Amino acid sequence: MNWWKLSLILALVAAAAVILAAGISTAQQPASAPAMAAASAPAKVINLPKPHMEGGMPLMEALKNRQSARAYSDKPISDQVLSDLLWAAFGINRPDGKRTAPSAMNWQEFDIYVFRPDGTYLYDAKANTLKEVVAKDLRSQTGGQRFVGTAPLNLVFVADLSRIRQGGSEEGNLAMVNADAGFISQNVYLFCASEHLATVVRAMVPKKPLGEALSLGEKQRIILAQTIGYPGSAPAATRPGG
Numbered sequence: 488m489n490w491w492k493l494s495l496i497l498a499l500v501a502a503a504a505v506i507l508a509a510g511i512s513t514a515q516q517p518a519s520a521p522a523m524a525a526a527s528a529p530a531k532v533i534n535l536p537k538p539h540m541e542g543g544m545p546l547m548e549a550l551k552n553r554q555s556a557r558a559y560s561d562k563p564i565s566d567q568v569l570s571d572l573l574w575a576a577f578g579i580n581r582p583d584g585k586r587t588a589p590s591a592m593n594w595q596e597f598d599i600y601v602f603r604p605d606g607t608y609l610y611d612a613k614a615n616t617l618k619e620v621v622a623k624d625l626r627s628q629t630g631g632q633r634f635v636g637t638a639p640l641n642l643v644f645v646a647d648l649s650r651i652r653q654g655g656s657e658e659g660n661l662a663m664v665n666a667d668a669g670f671i672s673q674n675v676y677l678f679c680a681s682e683h684l685a686t687v688v689r690a691m692v693p694k695k696p697l698g699e700a701l702s703l704g705e706k707q708r709i710i711l712a713q714t715i716g717y718p719g720s721a722p723a724a725t726r727p728g729g
């Protein structure tokens with residue numbers, strides 16, 4: 488065999504090896520492709536019914552009925568009631584985008600995470616939607632008290648500190664953030680009183696694991712949680728003084 492025939496054979500062998508390698512790498516792709524597709528799959532979005540912005544109990548009567556409750560039935564909360572509740576909590580009530588609750592310097596730094604048996608969502612007040620954050624029932628992760636995992640709804644109020652503009656000291660800013668959370672919570676309390684729903688605001692929240700479960704960002708802070716449902720007949724107080 489002369490040298491050029493040998494070179495030709497070697498070149499053919501090399502080309503075959505390249506084609507084989509390409510075939511193997513192409514054959515590997517389908518295994519990872521579905522994983523990528525799943526990761527980039529669009530999040531589920533629930534369009535809420537338009538909230539009722541009228542009616543309800545007279546304010547003084549609602550104030551008379553406002554109270555914390557720690558016994559809930561498992562009766563679900565309809566999307567209409569949820570839409571009304573979220574609008575009352577921190578919905579948009581004016582054409583300029585301002586909200587039903589005040590916020591320091593109009594920071595509007597709060598996001599409301601919605602924990603239901605069918606998953607965990609982020610309320611978008613402008614679009615009036617729930618955007619799925621985690622496709623799992625994480626209700627029990629919002630607190631250690633007995634009723635938390637079985638009540639039909641928990642809200643978690645998360646402040647995004649990156650929205651703080653022209654703030655003061657860190658301590659001063661946090662005081663305002665905490666105050667802002669209180670207004671949202673009181674709106675929920677008054678809505679619940681008006682609708683004969685049970686509710687309790689909760690500072691006892693396992694913030695670190697819950698933040699991880701929600702994949703919160705560095706500037707996001709869980710401030711308060713609030714449980715909501717229809718009144719139940721379980722033992723009343725599950726917390727000293729409650």
Ligand SMILES: Cc1cc2nc3c(=O)[nH]c(=O)nc-3n(C[C@H](O)[C@H](O)[C@H](O)COP(=O)(O)O)c2cc1C
Nearest residue numbers: 553554555556557687688689690691692726728729
């Ligand atoms: C900032 C704040 C944090 C609270 N945290 C909890 C809590 O983690 N768990 C709970 O059962 N109640 C909690 N509560 C509810 C209080 O215990 C309740 O408001 C108080 O006992 C008075 O009862 P009332 O709301 O029925 O008037 C909290 C209330 C506030 C204002």
